[in-house]
Amino acid sequence: MKRLIIVSNRVAPPQPGRAAPGGLVSGVLDALRNVGGIWFGWNGEVDDAAAPLGQASPQLHPLAGQGADITLATVPLSRQDYEDYYCGFANGVLWPSFHYRSDLARYDPCAYAGYLRVNRALARALRPLLRDGDVLWVHDYHLIPFAQACRELGVTNRIGFFLHIPFPAAQVVETIPPHRELLRMLRGYDLLGFQTERDRLACIDYLYQQREAQPLSPYLLAFGGRLVRTGVYPISVDVAQIQAMAQQSRHHLLDAAARASGRQAILSVDRLDYSKGLPERFRAYEHLLEQRPDYRRKVQFIQIAPPSRGDVATYRRIREQLDASAGRINGRFSELDWLPLRYLTKGYERSALMGLYRQARVGLVTPLRDGMNLVAKEYVAAQNPDDPGVLVLSQFAGAAVELEAALLVNPYDHAATAAALARALDMPLAQRRERHQHMLQVLQHNSQTQWCRHFLRDLAPVQLRQPLVIPASQMLH
Ligand SMILES: O=P(O)(O)OC[C@H]1O[C@H](O[C@H]2O[C@H](CO)[C@@H](O)[C@H](O)[C@H]2O)[C@H](O)[C@@H](O)[C@@H]1O
Numbered sequence: 001m002k003r004l005i006i007v008s009n010r011v012a013p014p015q016p017g018r019a020a021p022g023g024l025v026s027g028v029l030d031a032l033r034n035v036g037g038i039w040f041g042w043n044g045e046v047d048d049a050a051a052p053l054g055q056a057s058p059q060l061h062p063l064a065g066q067g068a069d070i071t072l073a074t075v076p077l078s079r080q081d082y083e084d085y086y087c088g089f090a091n092g093v094l095w096p097s098f099h100y101r102s103d104l105a106r107y108d109p110c111a112y113a114g115y116l117r118v119n120r121a122l123a124r125a126l127r128p129l130l131r132d133g134d135v136l137w138v139h140d141y142h143l144i145p146f147a148q149a150c151r152e153l154g155v156t157n158r159i160g161f162f163l164h165i166p167f168p169a170a171q172v173v174e175t176i177p178p179h180r181e182l183l184r185m186l187r188g189y190d191l192l193g194f195q196t197e198r199d200r201l202a203c204i205d206y207l208y209q210q211r212e213a214q215p216l217s218p219y220l221l222a223f224g225g226r227l228v229r230t231g232v233y234p235i236s237v238d239v240a241q242i243q244a245m246a247q248q249s250r251h252h253l254l255d256a257a258a259r260a261s262g263r264q265a266i267l268s269v270d271r272l273d274y275s276k277g278l279p280e281r282f283r284a285y286e287h288l289l290e291q292r293p294d295y296r297r298k299v300q301f302i303q304i305a306p307p308s309r310g311d312v313a314t315y316r317r318i319r320e321q322l323d324a325s326a327g328r329i330n331g332r333f334s335e336l337d338w339l340p341l342r343y344l345t346k347g348y349e350r351s352a353l354m355g356l357y358r359q360a361r362v363g364l365v366t367p368l369r370d371g372m373n374l375v376a377k378e379y380v381a382a383q384n385p386d387d388p389g390v391l392v393l394s395q396f397a398g399a400a401v402e403l404e405a406a407l408l409v410n411p412y413d414h415a416a417t418a419a420a421l422a423r424a425l426d427m428p429l430a431q432r433r434e435r436h437q438h439m440l441q442v443l444q445h446n447s448q449t450q451w452c453r454h455f456l457r458d459l460a461p462v463q464l465r466q467p468l469v470i471p472a473s474q475m476l477h
Protein backbone atom coordinates (compact mmCIF):
# COMPACT_ATOMS: atom_id res chain seq x y z
CA MET A 1 0.00 0.00 0.00
CA LYS A 2 1.15 3.53 -0.81
CA ARG A 3 2.29 5.59 2.16
CA LEU A 4 0.66 8.92 2.82
CA ILE A 5 3.03 11.76 3.72
CA ILE A 6 1.22 14.67 5.30
CA VAL A 7 3.11 17.95 5.36
CA SER A 8 1.71 20.81 7.43
CA ASN A 9 3.29 23.79 9.11
CA ARG A 10 2.41 22.55 12.58
CA VAL A 11 2.53 18.93 13.69
CA ALA A 12 0.33 18.86 16.77
CA PRO A 13 -1.30 15.55 17.68
CA PRO A 14 -4.00 15.84 20.35
CA GLN A 15 -2.75 15.81 23.93
CA PRO A 16 -4.92 15.01 26.94
CA GLY A 17 -5.93 18.17 28.78
CA ARG A 18 -4.92 20.49 25.90
CA ALA A 19 -7.03 22.36 23.34
CA ALA A 20 -6.56 21.61 19.65
CA PRO A 21 -4.55 24.43 18.10
CA GLY A 22 -6.98 24.66 15.18
CA GLY A 23 -9.21 22.72 12.84
CA LEU A 24 -6.50 21.42 10.53
CA VAL A 25 -5.12 18.98 13.08
CA SER A 26 -8.15 16.74 13.51
CA GLY A 27 -8.68 16.49 9.75
CA VAL A 28 -5.09 15.49 9.14
CA LEU A 29 -5.10 12.83 11.84
CA ASP A 30 -8.21 11.26 10.42
CA ALA A 31 -6.53 11.00 6.99
CA LEU A 32 -3.52 9.26 8.51
CA ARG A 33 -5.61 6.92 10.67
CA ASN A 34 -7.08 5.39 7.55
CA VAL A 35 -3.86 4.56 5.74
CA GLY A 36 -0.87 5.23 8.02
CA GLY A 37 2.23 7.15 7.02
CA ILE A 38 4.28 10.16 8.08
CA TRP A 39 3.17 13.56 9.40
CA PHE A 40 5.98 16.02 8.76
CA GLY A 41 6.42 19.66 9.84
CA TRP A 42 7.29 22.05 12.65
CA ASN A 43 7.10 20.72 16.21
CA GLY A 44 5.85 24.12 17.48
CA GLU A 45 9.10 24.92 19.32
CA VAL A 46 11.33 27.92 18.70
CA ASP A 47 14.99 27.16 19.30
CA ASP A 48 16.79 30.38 20.25
CA ALA A 49 20.21 28.76 19.95
CA ALA A 50 19.69 27.23 16.50
CA ALA A 51 20.89 28.70 13.22
CA PRO A 52 18.24 29.17 10.46
CA LEU A 53 16.97 25.80 9.25
CA GLY A 54 19.72 24.42 7.01
CA GLN A 55 20.39 20.71 6.94
CA ALA A 56 17.94 19.76 9.69
CA SER A 57 17.23 16.06 10.21
CA PRO A 58 13.70 15.50 11.44
CA GLN A 59 13.16 13.84 14.79
CA LEU A 60 11.07 10.71 14.32
CA HIS A 61 8.49 9.52 16.89
CA PRO A 62 5.82 6.87 16.48
CA LEU A 63 2.31 8.14 17.25
CA ALA A 64 0.69 5.45 19.38
CA GLY A 65 -2.97 4.59 19.82
CA GLN A 66 -4.25 5.63 16.41
CA GLY A 67 -4.87 2.16 14.96
CA ALA A 68 -2.42 2.74 12.09
CA ASP A 69 1.32 3.01 11.70
CA ILE A 70 1.88 6.78 11.99
CA THR A 71 5.29 8.44 12.38
CA LEU A 72 5.68 12.06 13.38
CA ALA A 73 8.71 13.66 11.72
CA THR A 74 9.34 17.09 13.18
CA VAL A 75 11.84 19.92 13.16
CA PRO A 76 12.07 22.98 15.46
CA LEU A 77 12.32 26.46 13.95
CA SER A 78 15.13 28.85 14.77
CA ARG A 79 14.08 32.24 16.13
CA GLN A 80 14.92 33.87 12.78
CA ASP A 81 12.90 31.32 10.78
CA TYR A 82 9.94 31.64 13.13
CA GLU A 83 9.97 35.44 12.85
CA ASP A 84 10.39 35.53 9.06
CA TYR A 85 8.42 32.53 7.85
CA TYR A 86 5.65 32.01 10.44
CA CYS A 87 5.09 35.48 11.95
CA GLY A 88 6.43 37.67 9.15
CA PHE A 89 5.20 36.35 5.84
CA ALA A 90 2.71 33.50 6.51
CA ASN A 91 0.78 35.22 9.32
CA GLY A 92 1.88 38.81 8.70
CA VAL A 93 1.05 38.94 4.97
CA LEU A 94 -0.68 35.82 3.62
CA TRP A 95 -3.19 35.32 6.44
CA PRO A 96 -4.52 38.93 6.49
CA SER A 97 -4.50 39.26 2.69
CA PHE A 98 -6.28 35.96 2.08
CA HIS A 99 -8.88 37.01 4.68
CA TYR A 100 -9.51 40.31 2.82
CA ARG A 101 -7.52 42.36 5.35
CA SER A 102 -4.78 43.75 3.10
CA ASP A 103 -4.84 46.80 5.40
CA LEU A 104 -3.30 44.63 8.16
CA ALA A 105 -0.60 43.07 5.96
CA ARG A 106 2.98 44.26 6.57
CA TYR A 107 5.21 43.16 3.72
CA ASP A 108 8.92 42.84 4.40
CA PRO A 109 11.16 41.37 1.65
CA CYS A 110 13.43 39.77 4.29
CA ALA A 111 10.46 37.91 5.79
CA TYR A 112 9.44 36.72 2.33
CA ALA A 113 13.02 35.50 1.69
CA GLY A 114 12.78 33.65 5.01
CA TYR A 115 9.47 32.06 3.96
CA LEU A 116 11.09 30.74 0.77
CA ARG A 117 14.21 29.65 2.71
CA VAL A 118 12.16 27.65 5.24
CA ASN A 119 10.11 25.98 2.49
CA ARG A 120 13.30 24.88 0.74
CA ALA A 121 14.85 23.70 4.00
CA LEU A 122 11.72 21.71 4.90
CA ALA A 123 11.80 20.05 1.47
CA ARG A 124 15.47 19.12 2.01
CA ALA A 125 14.68 17.73 5.46
CA LEU A 126 11.85 15.55 4.15
CA ARG A 127 13.68 14.32 1.02
CA PRO A 128 15.63 11.41 2.67
CA LEU A 129 12.42 10.01 4.19
CA LEU A 130 10.61 9.72 0.85
CA ARG A 131 10.16 6.48 -1.08
CA ASP A 132 8.94 5.91 -4.63
CA GLY A 133 5.17 5.71 -4.69
CA ASP A 134 4.66 7.81 -1.54
CA VAL A 135 1.83 10.30 -1.96
CA LEU A 136 2.39 13.76 -0.47
CA TRP A 137 -0.49 15.86 0.84
CA VAL A 138 0.66 19.38 1.72
CA HIS A 139 -1.53 21.69 3.82
CA ASP A 140 -2.09 25.40 3.79
CA TYR A 141 -0.69 28.81 2.99
CA HIS A 142 2.58 28.35 4.87
CA LEU A 143 3.67 25.85 2.23
CA ILE A 144 2.72 27.27 -1.19
CA PRO A 145 6.33 26.87 -2.51
CA PHE A 146 6.89 23.44 -0.96
CA ALA A 147 6.16 21.27 -4.03
CA GLN A 148 8.30 23.44 -6.28
CA ALA A 149 11.14 23.09 -3.74
CA CYS A 150 10.65 19.30 -3.81
CA ARG A 151 10.64 19.22 -7.62
CA GLU A 152 13.97 21.09 -7.62
CA LEU A 153 15.36 18.24 -5.48
CA GLY A 154 14.18 15.68 -8.05
CA VAL A 155 11.03 14.51 -6.28
CA THR A 156 8.60 13.04 -8.84
CA ASN A 157 5.96 11.69 -6.43
CA ARG A 158 2.36 12.89 -6.64
CA ILE A 159 1.96 16.03 -4.51
CA GLY A 160 -1.40 17.58 -3.60
CA PHE A 161 -2.06 20.91 -1.90
CA PHE A 162 -5.09 21.82 0.22
CA LEU A 163 -5.79 25.44 1.13
CA HIS A 164 -7.63 25.63 4.46
CA ILE A 165 -8.25 29.38 4.25
CA PRO A 166 -10.20 31.41 1.66
CA PHE A 167 -8.66 32.20 -1.71
CA PRO A 168 -9.53 35.87 -2.26
CA ALA A 169 -10.45 37.80 -5.42
CA ALA A 170 -7.59 38.43 -7.87
CA GLN A 171 -7.42 42.14 -7.05
CA VAL A 172 -6.79 41.31 -3.41
CA VAL A 173 -4.08 38.74 -4.24
CA GLU A 174 -2.39 41.42 -6.33
CA THR A 175 -1.83 43.54 -3.20
CA ILE A 176 0.81 40.99 -2.09
CA PRO A 177 4.01 42.37 -3.64
CA PRO A 178 5.55 39.04 -4.80
CA HIS A 179 2.15 37.50 -5.68
CA ARG A 180 3.09 36.41 -9.16
CA GLU A 181 6.33 34.67 -8.25
CA LEU A 182 4.69 33.11 -5.22
CA LEU A 183 1.54 31.73 -6.80
CA ARG A 184 3.42 30.52 -9.88
CA MET A 185 5.03 28.03 -7.48
CA LEU A 186 1.69 26.25 -7.17
CA ARG A 187 2.54 24.60 -10.50
CA GLY A 188 4.71 22.10 -8.61
CA TYR A 189 1.52 20.46 -7.33
CA ASP A 190 -0.58 17.82 -9.11
CA LEU A 191 -3.80 18.75 -7.31
CA LEU A 192 -4.98 22.05 -5.80
CA GLY A 193 -7.83 21.56 -3.33
CA PHE A 194 -10.12 24.22 -1.84
CA GLN A 195 -12.81 24.40 0.82
CA THR A 196 -15.49 25.87 -1.48
CA GLU A 197 -16.19 26.39 -5.16
CA ARG A 198 -15.89 30.15 -4.60
CA ASP A 199 -12.26 29.67 -3.49
CA ARG A 200 -11.46 27.33 -6.38
CA LEU A 201 -12.91 29.74 -8.94
CA ALA A 202 -11.06 32.67 -7.40
CA CYS A 203 -7.76 30.80 -7.71
CA ILE A 204 -8.19 29.76 -11.32
CA ASP A 205 -9.51 33.20 -12.21
CA TYR A 206 -6.32 34.71 -10.76
CA LEU A 207 -4.10 32.22 -12.64
CA TYR A 208 -5.94 32.88 -15.93
CA GLN A 209 -5.77 36.64 -15.49
CA GLN A 210 -2.03 36.42 -14.87
CA ARG A 211 -1.73 34.10 -17.90
CA GLU A 212 0.00 31.55 -15.71
CA ALA A 213 -2.41 28.72 -16.49
CA GLN A 214 -4.86 27.72 -19.18
CA PRO A 215 -8.05 25.66 -18.81
CA LEU A 216 -8.08 22.18 -20.36
CA SER A 217 -11.43 21.32 -18.78
CA PRO A 218 -13.38 22.86 -15.89
CA TYR A 219 -11.14 21.07 -13.36
CA LEU A 220 -7.89 20.62 -15.26
CA LEU A 221 -5.22 23.27 -15.92
CA ALA A 222 -2.15 23.41 -18.11
CA PHE A 223 0.11 25.18 -15.65
CA GLY A 224 3.85 25.68 -16.17
CA GLY A 225 4.17 22.69 -18.49
CA ARG A 226 2.37 20.39 -16.10
CA LEU A 227 -1.15 19.07 -15.72
CA VAL A 228 -2.67 20.42 -12.55
CA ARG A 229 -6.07 19.36 -11.34
CA THR A 230 -8.29 21.49 -9.10
CA GLY A 231 -11.14 20.42 -6.84
CA VAL A 232 -13.41 21.30 -3.93
CA TYR A 233 -13.14 19.27 -0.72
CA PRO A 234 -14.97 20.80 2.26
CA ILE A 235 -13.25 19.67 5.46
CA SER A 236 -15.68 18.20 7.96
CA VAL A 237 -16.12 16.49 11.31
CA ASP A 238 -16.76 12.99 12.61
CA VAL A 239 -20.41 13.19 13.72
CA ALA A 240 -20.49 9.88 15.61
CA GLN A 241 -17.33 10.68 17.57
CA ILE A 242 -18.61 14.16 18.49
CA GLN A 243 -22.00 12.78 19.59
CA ALA A 244 -20.24 10.31 21.87
CA MET A 245 -17.98 12.99 23.37
CA ALA A 246 -20.90 15.41 23.83
CA GLN A 247 -22.95 12.81 25.70
CA GLN A 248 -20.10 11.79 28.00
CA SER A 249 -18.88 15.26 28.94
CA ARG A 250 -19.48 16.25 32.56
CA HIS A 251 -18.60 19.95 32.28
CA HIS A 252 -21.32 22.54 32.83
CA LEU A 253 -21.65 25.66 30.73
CA LEU A 254 -23.82 27.54 33.22
CA ASP A 255 -23.62 27.49 37.00
CA ALA A 256 -26.24 25.58 39.01
CA ALA A 257 -28.30 28.69 39.85
CA ALA A 258 -28.42 29.79 36.22
CA ARG A 259 -29.49 26.33 35.11
CA ALA A 260 -32.18 26.18 37.79
CA SER A 261 -33.57 29.54 36.63
CA GLY A 262 -33.78 28.33 33.00
CA ARG A 263 -31.22 30.87 31.73
CA GLN A 264 -30.13 30.15 28.15
CA ALA A 265 -26.54 30.15 26.95
CA ILE A 266 -25.17 31.62 23.75
CA LEU A 267 -21.76 30.08 23.02
CA SER A 268 -18.90 31.16 20.75
CA VAL A 269 -15.54 29.39 20.41
CA ASP A 270 -12.73 30.87 18.33
CA ARG A 271 -8.98 31.30 18.31
CA LEU A 272 -8.42 34.91 19.27
CA ASP A 273 -8.03 36.08 15.68
CA TYR A 274 -9.22 39.29 13.98
CA SER A 275 -10.72 37.20 11.15
CA LYS A 276 -13.21 35.65 13.59
CA GLY A 277 -15.22 38.88 14.03
CA LEU A 278 -15.25 39.00 17.84
CA PRO A 279 -15.56 42.80 18.26
CA GLU A 280 -18.49 42.86 15.81
CA ARG A 281 -20.11 39.95 17.66
CA PHE A 282 -19.73 41.63 21.06
CA ARG A 283 -21.33 44.72 19.52
CA ALA A 284 -24.28 42.62 18.27
CA TYR A 285 -24.82 41.15 21.74
CA GLU A 286 -24.64 44.60 23.28
CA HIS A 287 -27.25 45.75 20.76
CA LEU A 288 -29.54 42.87 21.78
CA LEU A 289 -29.28 43.82 25.45
CA GLU A 290 -29.86 47.49 24.62
CA GLN A 291 -32.87 46.98 22.39
CA ARG A 292 -34.46 44.02 24.14
CA PRO A 293 -34.30 44.54 27.93
CA ASP A 294 -36.61 41.51 28.26
CA TYR A 295 -33.61 39.28 27.45
CA ARG A 296 -31.49 40.66 30.29
CA ARG A 297 -30.95 38.05 33.02
CA LYS A 298 -32.50 35.41 30.74
CA VAL A 299 -29.37 34.82 28.65
CA GLN A 300 -25.65 34.58 29.13
CA PHE A 301 -23.12 34.87 26.33
CA ILE A 302 -19.99 32.73 26.79
CA GLN A 303 -17.03 33.46 24.54
CA ILE A 304 -14.17 30.95 24.66
CA ALA A 305 -11.17 32.52 22.93
CA PRO A 306 -7.79 30.81 23.31
CA PRO A 307 -4.99 33.24 22.39
CA SER A 308 -3.30 32.62 19.07
CA ARG A 309 -0.18 33.90 17.27
CA GLY A 310 0.63 36.30 20.10
CA ASP A 311 4.00 37.21 18.55
CA VAL A 312 2.23 38.96 15.67
CA ALA A 313 1.33 42.59 16.56
CA THR A 314 -2.16 42.51 15.00
CA TYR A 315 -3.10 39.63 17.33
CA ARG A 316 -1.95 41.52 20.40
CA ARG A 317 -4.08 44.50 19.35
CA ILE A 318 -7.26 42.44 18.89
CA ARG A 319 -6.81 41.05 22.39
CA GLU A 320 -6.52 44.51 23.92
CA GLN A 321 -9.59 45.65 22.00
CA LEU A 322 -11.66 42.69 23.23
CA ASP A 323 -10.55 43.00 26.84
CA ALA A 324 -11.86 46.59 26.72
CA SER A 325 -15.16 45.79 25.06
CA ALA A 326 -15.91 42.80 27.35
CA GLY A 327 -15.27 45.08 30.34
CA ARG A 328 -17.57 47.74 28.91
CA ILE A 329 -20.47 45.34 28.29
CA ASN A 330 -20.23 43.79 31.72
CA GLY A 331 -19.82 47.17 33.40
CA ARG A 332 -22.87 48.47 31.62
CA PHE A 333 -25.32 45.57 32.06
CA SER A 334 -24.17 43.35 34.97
CA GLU A 335 -26.36 42.87 38.01
CA LEU A 336 -25.43 41.37 41.37
CA ASP A 337 -26.93 38.07 40.25
CA TRP A 338 -26.18 38.21 36.54
CA LEU A 339 -22.99 38.48 34.45
CA PRO A 340 -24.08 39.08 30.82
CA LEU A 341 -20.79 38.06 29.19
CA ARG A 342 -18.23 35.47 30.23
CA TYR A 343 -15.10 35.97 28.18
CA LEU A 344 -12.53 33.21 28.71
CA THR A 345 -9.13 33.61 27.08
CA LYS A 346 -8.09 30.00 27.46
CA GLY A 347 -8.58 26.80 25.50
CA TYR A 348 -10.58 23.68 26.37
CA GLU A 349 -9.95 20.07 25.51
CA ARG A 350 -12.04 18.96 22.55
CA SER A 351 -14.07 16.43 24.50
CA ALA A 352 -15.09 19.08 27.07
CA LEU A 353 -15.96 21.50 24.30
CA MET A 354 -18.37 19.06 22.66
CA GLY A 355 -20.35 18.79 25.92
CA LEU A 356 -20.46 22.59 26.20
CA TYR A 357 -21.80 22.93 22.66
CA ARG A 358 -24.63 20.57 23.54
CA GLN A 359 -25.76 22.73 26.45
CA ALA A 360 -25.81 26.01 24.51
CA ARG A 361 -29.16 27.10 23.12
CA VAL A 362 -27.36 29.17 20.49
CA GLY A 363 -24.05 28.56 18.72
CA LEU A 364 -22.88 31.98 17.54
CA VAL A 365 -20.26 31.66 14.79
CA THR A 366 -19.70 34.96 13.00
CA PRO A 367 -16.28 35.23 11.36
CA LEU A 368 -15.69 38.09 8.93
CA ARG A 369 -14.03 35.48 6.68
CA ASP A 370 -13.20 31.85 7.34
CA GLY A 371 -11.94 29.03 5.16
CA MET A 372 -14.43 26.58 6.70
CA ASN A 373 -14.95 26.98 10.47
CA LEU A 374 -15.14 23.58 12.08
CA VAL A 375 -16.66 24.99 15.27
CA ALA A 376 -19.89 25.57 13.32
CA LYS A 377 -19.97 21.94 12.19
CA GLU A 378 -19.01 20.62 15.63
CA TYR A 379 -21.82 22.64 17.23
CA VAL A 380 -24.38 21.00 14.94
CA ALA A 381 -22.93 17.50 15.42
CA ALA A 382 -22.93 17.83 19.23
CA GLN A 383 -26.62 18.75 19.62
CA ASN A 384 -29.27 16.56 21.15
CA PRO A 385 -31.49 15.79 18.09
CA ASP A 386 -34.60 15.83 20.30
CA ASP A 387 -33.93 19.31 21.67
CA PRO A 388 -31.27 20.93 19.50
CA GLY A 389 -29.84 24.43 19.75
CA VAL A 390 -29.75 26.92 16.88
CA LEU A 391 -26.68 27.84 14.85
CA VAL A 392 -26.29 31.53 13.92
CA LEU A 393 -23.65 31.54 11.22
CA SER A 394 -21.79 34.14 9.19
CA GLN A 395 -22.47 34.05 5.48
CA PHE A 396 -18.69 34.55 5.04
CA ALA A 397 -17.65 31.25 6.64
CA GLY A 398 -16.96 28.41 4.20
CA ALA A 399 -19.33 26.32 6.33
CA ALA A 400 -22.28 28.51 5.24
CA VAL A 401 -22.24 26.83 1.81
CA GLU A 402 -23.27 23.51 3.37
CA LEU A 403 -25.06 24.69 6.52
CA GLU A 404 -27.70 26.75 4.77
CA ALA A 405 -30.31 25.73 7.35
CA ALA A 406 -28.48 27.82 9.96
CA LEU A 407 -29.62 31.40 10.59
CA LEU A 408 -27.20 33.07 8.18
CA VAL A 409 -26.08 36.60 9.03
CA ASN A 410 -23.83 39.35 7.75
CA PRO A 411 -21.48 39.85 10.73
CA TYR A 412 -20.86 43.49 9.79
CA ASP A 413 -24.56 44.19 10.43
CA HIS A 414 -24.79 44.12 14.24
CA ALA A 415 -28.53 44.93 14.32
CA ALA A 416 -29.31 42.01 11.96
CA THR A 417 -27.07 39.69 14.00
CA ALA A 418 -28.87 40.78 17.19
CA ALA A 419 -32.22 40.08 15.49
CA ALA A 420 -30.99 36.61 14.47
CA LEU A 421 -29.95 35.97 18.08
CA ALA A 422 -33.43 36.89 19.31
CA ARG A 423 -34.96 34.64 16.67
CA ALA A 424 -32.69 31.77 17.68
CA LEU A 425 -33.51 32.19 21.39
CA ASP A 426 -37.25 32.16 20.66
CA MET A 427 -37.31 29.47 17.98
CA PRO A 428 -39.98 26.80 18.59
CA LEU A 429 -38.85 23.21 19.05
CA ALA A 430 -40.32 21.95 15.76
CA GLN A 431 -38.36 24.49 13.74
CA ARG A 432 -35.17 23.88 15.70
CA ARG A 433 -35.48 20.16 14.99
CA GLU A 434 -36.17 20.66 11.32
CA ARG A 435 -33.17 22.93 10.79
CA HIS A 436 -30.91 20.69 12.84
CA GLN A 437 -32.00 17.57 10.99
CA HIS A 438 -31.23 19.21 7.67
CA MET A 439 -27.73 20.24 8.77
CA LEU A 440 -26.96 16.88 10.37
CA GLN A 441 -27.80 15.10 7.13
CA VAL A 442 -25.40 17.38 5.27
CA LEU A 443 -22.62 16.56 7.75
CA GLN A 444 -23.33 12.84 7.54
CA HIS A 445 -23.13 13.02 3.77
CA ASN A 446 -20.09 15.33 3.50
CA SER A 447 -18.14 13.59 6.24
CA GLN A 448 -14.57 14.00 7.31
CA THR A 449 -13.80 10.62 5.76
CA GLN A 450 -15.18 11.82 2.42
CA TRP A 451 -12.90 14.86 2.62
CA CYS A 452 -9.81 12.62 2.77
CA ARG A 453 -11.11 10.00 0.40
CA HIS A 454 -12.09 12.42 -2.35
CA PHE A 455 -8.89 14.42 -2.13
CA LEU A 456 -6.68 11.32 -2.31
CA ARG A 457 -8.81 9.84 -5.13
CA ASP A 458 -8.29 12.99 -7.21
CA LEU A 459 -4.59 13.03 -6.48
CA ALA A 460 -4.16 9.84 -8.51
CA PRO A 461 -2.73 10.46 -12.00
CA VAL A 462 -5.15 11.91 -14.57
CA GLN A 463 -5.81 9.66 -17.58
CA LEU A 464 -6.03 11.80 -20.73
CA ARG A 465 -7.78 10.60 -23.88
CA GLN A 466 -5.28 12.51 -26.05
CA PRO A 467 -1.67 13.42 -25.30
CA LEU A 468 -1.28 16.92 -23.90
CA VAL A 469 0.62 19.41 -26.07
CA ILE A 470 1.86 22.35 -24.05
CA PRO A 471 3.29 25.45 -25.78
CA ALA A 472 7.00 26.04 -25.08
CA SER A 473 6.14 29.41 -23.54
CA GLN A 474 4.33 27.63 -20.71
CA MET A 475 6.96 25.05 -19.91
CA LEU A 476 8.21 24.88 -16.33
CA HIS A 477 11.44 26.86 -16.06
O1 LIG B 1 -1.16 26.79 13.64
P1 LIG B 1 -1.76 28.09 14.09
O2 LIG B 1 -1.05 29.29 13.49
O3 LIG B 1 -1.82 28.16 15.59
O4 LIG B 1 -3.27 28.18 13.58
C1 LIG B 1 -4.23 27.13 13.71
C2 LIG B 1 -4.85 26.77 12.38
O5 LIG B 1 -5.62 27.88 11.94
C3 LIG B 1 -6.12 27.87 10.60
O6 LIG B 1 -7.22 26.98 10.43
C4 LIG B 1 -7.93 26.83 9.20
O7 LIG B 1 -8.24 25.48 8.99
C5 LIG B 1 -9.50 25.01 9.46
C6 LIG B 1 -9.64 23.55 9.03
O8 LIG B 1 -9.65 23.43 7.63
C7 LIG B 1 -10.63 25.83 8.87
O9 LIG B 1 -11.89 25.36 9.34
C8 LIG B 1 -10.44 27.28 9.27
O10 LIG B 1 -11.43 28.07 8.61
C9 LIG B 1 -9.05 27.79 8.88
O11 LIG B 1 -8.86 29.06 9.48
C10 LIG B 1 -4.98 27.61 9.65
O12 LIG B 1 -5.44 27.65 8.32
C11 LIG B 1 -4.27 26.33 9.98
O13 LIG B 1 -3.16 26.14 9.10
C12 LIG B 1 -3.74 26.40 11.41
O14 LIG B 1 -3.23 25.14 11.78
Ligand SMILES: O=c1ccn([C@@H]2O[C@H](COP(=O)(O)OP(=O)(O)O)[C@@H](O)[C@H]2O)c(=O)[nH]1
Pocket residue numbers: 018019020021022023024026269270271304306346347348349350353372373374375376378
Ligand atom coordinates in the same frame (compact mmCIF):
# COMPACT_ATOMS: atom_id res chain seq x y z
O1 LIG C 1 -10.62 25.82 23.32
C1 LIG C 1 -10.65 25.30 22.21
C2 LIG C 1 -10.97 26.04 21.05
C3 LIG C 1 -11.00 25.39 19.83
N1 LIG C 1 -10.72 24.05 19.74
C4 LIG C 1 -10.80 23.37 18.45
O2 LIG C 1 -10.09 24.11 17.45
C5 LIG C 1 -10.71 23.93 16.19
C6 LIG C 1 -10.95 25.28 15.53
O3 LIG C 1 -11.14 25.04 14.17
P1 LIG C 1 -11.86 26.06 13.22
O4 LIG C 1 -11.91 25.43 11.88
O5 LIG C 1 -13.17 26.49 13.76
O6 LIG C 1 -10.94 27.36 13.18
P2 LIG C 1 -9.35 27.57 13.10
O7 LIG C 1 -8.91 27.84 14.51
O8 LIG C 1 -8.75 26.34 12.53
O9 LIG C 1 -9.20 28.80 12.25
C7 LIG C 1 -12.01 23.18 16.41
O10 LIG C 1 -11.84 21.82 16.05
C8 LIG C 1 -12.23 23.30 17.92
O11 LIG C 1 -12.91 22.21 18.51
C9 LIG C 1 -10.39 23.32 20.86
O12 LIG C 1 -10.12 22.11 20.79
N2 LIG C 1 -10.39 23.98 22.07
